[in-house]
Amino acid sequence: MSHQTTQLIHHPYTPPQGFVAPQLPVYKASTVIFPSVAAMRARDWQHKTGYTYGLHGTPSTFVLEERLCTLEGGLQCVLAPSGLAAIANVNLALLQAGDEVLLPDNVYGPNKVMARGELKAYGISHQFYDAMNPADLAARLSNKTRLVWLEAPGSVTLEFPDLIALLRLCKARNITTALDNTWGAGLAFNPFTFDDGQGVDISVHALTKYPSGGGDVLMGSCITRSDALHQQLKLSHMRLGFGVGANDVEAVLRSLPSLALRYQAHDLAARELVLWCAQQAEFVQVLHPAWTPSPGHVHWQQVCGTAGKAAGLFSVIVHERFNSAQVDAFCEALQLFKLGYSWGGPISLVVPYDLTSMRQCWPTGLQRGTVVRFSVGLEAVDDLRADLEQALAVLR
Numbered sequence: 211m212s213h214q215t216t217q218l219i220h221h222p223y224t225p226p227q228g229f230v231a232p233q234l235p236v237y238k239a240s241t242v243i244f245p246s247v248a249a250m251r252a253r254d255w256q257h258k259t260g261y262t263y264g265l266h267g268t269p270s271t272f273v274l275e276e277r278l279c280t281l282e283g284g285l286q287c288v289l290a291p292s293g294l295a296a297i298a299n300v301n302l303a304l305l306q307a308g309d310e311v312l313l314p315d316n317v318y319g320p321n322k323v324m325a326r327g328e329l330k331a332y333g334i335s336h337q338f339y340d341a342m343n344p345a346d347l348a349a350r351l352s353n354k355t356r357l358v359w360l361e362a363p364g365s366v367t368l369e370f371p372d373l374i375a376l377l378r379l380c381k382a383r384n385i386t387t388a389l390d391n392t393w394g395a396g397l398a399f400n401p402f403t404f405d406d407g408q409g410v411d412i413s414v415h416a417l418t419k420y421p422s423g424g425g426d427v428l429m430g431s432c433i434t435r436s437d438a439l440h441q442q443l444k445l446s447h448m449r450l451g452f453g454v455g456a457n458d459v460e461a462v463l464r465s466l467p468s469l470a471l472r473y474q475a476h477d478l479a480a481r482e483l484v485l486w487c488a489q490q491a492e493f494v495q496v497l498h499p500a501w502t503p504s505p506g507h508v509h510w511q512q513v514c515g516t517a518g519k520a521a522g523l524f525s526v527i528v529h530e531r532f533n534s535a536q537v538d539a540f541c542e543a544l545q546l547f548k549l550g551y552s553w554g555g556p557i558s559l560v561v562p563y564d565l566t567s568m569r570q571c572w573p574t575g576l577q578r579g580t581v582v583r584f585s586v587g588l589e590a591v592d593d594l595r596a597d598l599e600q601a602l603a604v605l606r
């Protein structure tokens with residue numbers, strides 16, 4: 211080691227052991243160094259017993275996986291580089307050519323796009339079912355059905371389905387169920403026990419939303435209680451190379467302790483704004499699971515409890531007499547609500563949607579008009595209400 215460069219790489223100094231601080235260290239690695247060839251050969255990347263390569267786990271990812279299992283009541287977890295990658299992980303791990311996957315018509319949009327794109331190209335067929343009508347799901351289940359996606363509430367329109375009825379239909383036929391549990395965040399209800407101790411097989415999260423809480427991280431998770439399913443997900447996760455960055459893992463770990471407090475703050479503010487919006491004549495309908503007239507409110511009560519939690523999302527349907535340019539102008543007139551996708555961060559967001567281009571048919575129970583989805587951030591609710599008020603004046 212006569213050269214300075216070599217000395218800098220293979221430096222003999224190691225800091226003293228026993229450093230303890232509130233946050234975990236950030237373990238960054240592609241390469242993991244083995245003590246011997248025997249150890250290298252004996253590597254087991256599948257069972258969290260050691261380390262083999264950054265892609266297969268580090269102390270950072272293992273810790274986040276365990277904390278997410280605790281949050282959701284699951285036993286095993288794989289992390290993916292986005293919520294959508296977690297969805298892809300489930301689809302690609304469980305489906306083969308000749309299989310069929312069923313998705314709610316109001317499922318997270320890109321899950322549909324994947325079904326029409328990659329899954330179709332791989333010989334996997336799909337159907338969209340009306341999540342608000344269990345009989346519609348029942349009629350579409352067949353011997354080809356290998357996986358049923360559930361989501362509660364539905365994307366954008368926030369109708370809460372009869373999760374218990376949907377789950378029982380699948381269980382009766384022994385069909386695997388996967389729930390996109392991003393909205394519930396592991397707080398609103400337990401995905402593995404909501405039906406009298408029974409629940410879905412896999413719970414998927416976009417950690418991008420509330421668990422990250424900053425609008426600056428993309429990550430997803432697939433959580434199960436079944437070892438066999440977990441091994442299937444883990445194998446496909448390895449083959450797909452779905453690694454996550456250690457700094458992103460650290461950001462989520464740092465945000466998790468405040469998850470419940472933030473979720474409650476978003477929830478309370480959203481309910482106040484829902485009450486106010488329900489009084490505005492320009493909005494013909496307000497969609498929010500805890501709002502009594504909202505589609506599926508009773509199912510939300512059933513699964514989340516009468517005093518249950520409900521996240522910070524709500525949508526309004528703007529009266530048909532306003533054209534889409536006027537609704538766009540309303541959204542642009544908002545100052546605190548920014549135009550942007552995703553949700554779960556400190557900044558309130560708004561997106562106008564043209565449902566006719568997103569759904570097979572207009573959802574039952576929904577008035578006609580343009581849908582505007584709000585994600586309530588952590589600003590003072592009085593300021594948000596004033597912002598809605600001034601933008602509504604522009605619409606009028």
Ligand SMILES: *Cc1c(COP(=O)(O)O)cnc(C)c1O
Binds near residue numbers: 293365392393
């Ligand atoms: C955002 C979101 C996703 C996807 O998460 P990304 O990290 O943005 O890929 C999936 N499902 C739901 C319900 C979401 O809101």
